[in-house]
Amino acid sequence: DDSLYRQFGGKAGIEHVIDDFYDSMLDDPRTKSYFDGAPIARIEKKLNEQFCVLLGGPCVYTGRSMKRAHEGLDIDHAAFSAAIDDLRKAMDKNHVPVDAQKKLLAKLTPMARDIQERP
Numbered sequence: 001d002d003s004l005y006r007q008f009g010g011k012a013g014i015e016h017v018i019d020d021f022y023d024s025m026l027d028d029p030r031t032k033s034y035f036d037g038a039p040i041a042r043i044e045k046k047l048n049e050q051f052c053v054l055l056g057g058p059c060v061y062t063g064r065s066m067k068r069a070h071e072g073l074d075i076d077h078a079a080f081s082a083a084i085d086d087l088r089k090a091m092d093k094n095h096v097p098v099d100a101q102k103k104l105l106a107k108l109t110p111m112a113r114d115i116q117e118r119p
C-alpha cells in the first residue's frame, strides 16, 4: 500500500521534506554541532531511501543500521527531540497532511532507542 508515500508527494515530495529538514537541523543550535564534518550528501541520500521505505514506496534502504550510524555521536534526548521538531516543521512547510505526518513520526520515534546514547 503506497497511500502514505503518495500523501508525501512521492520521491520528489520526500526529497523536499528532507532538504528542509536538513537545512533546519544544520541551522538549529540544538543539533548543528553533531554534523560538523558529517557526510551530508550521503546522509541525505540514505535518509531519502529510508523514508521512502518507511512510507511504503518502491525503494530499498542501503544504509547502515540506526545503531551503527549514530554510534559514538553521543546524541541526547534534547537533540533527538529537536530533530523530530525540525522534521515536523519541514513536513508542515511542505503541506504534508497531519495524519500522514503522525504515521511517519510513529515509525521514527521508537528509533530513539538505537539513536540516543544518553538521557
Ligand code: HEM
Residues within 6 Å of the ligand: 030, 031, 034, 035, 038, 039, 042, 043, 046, 047, 050, 062, 063, 064, 065, 069, 070, 073, 075, 079, 080, 081, 083, 108, 109, 111, 112, 115
Ligand atoms: C529518527 C531520527 C533519525 C533518523 C531516521 C536518522 C537517520 C540517519 C541515516 C539514514 C543516516 C545515514 C546512515 C548511513 O550513513 O548509512 C544518519 C546518519 C547520521 N545522523 Fe541521523 N537520524 C536520526 C536522528 C539523528 C539525530 C537526532 C542526530 C543528531 C542531532 C543525527 C545525526 C547524524 C549524523 C551526524 C550522521 C552521520 C554519521 C556519520 O556517517 O559519521 N541523526 N542518520
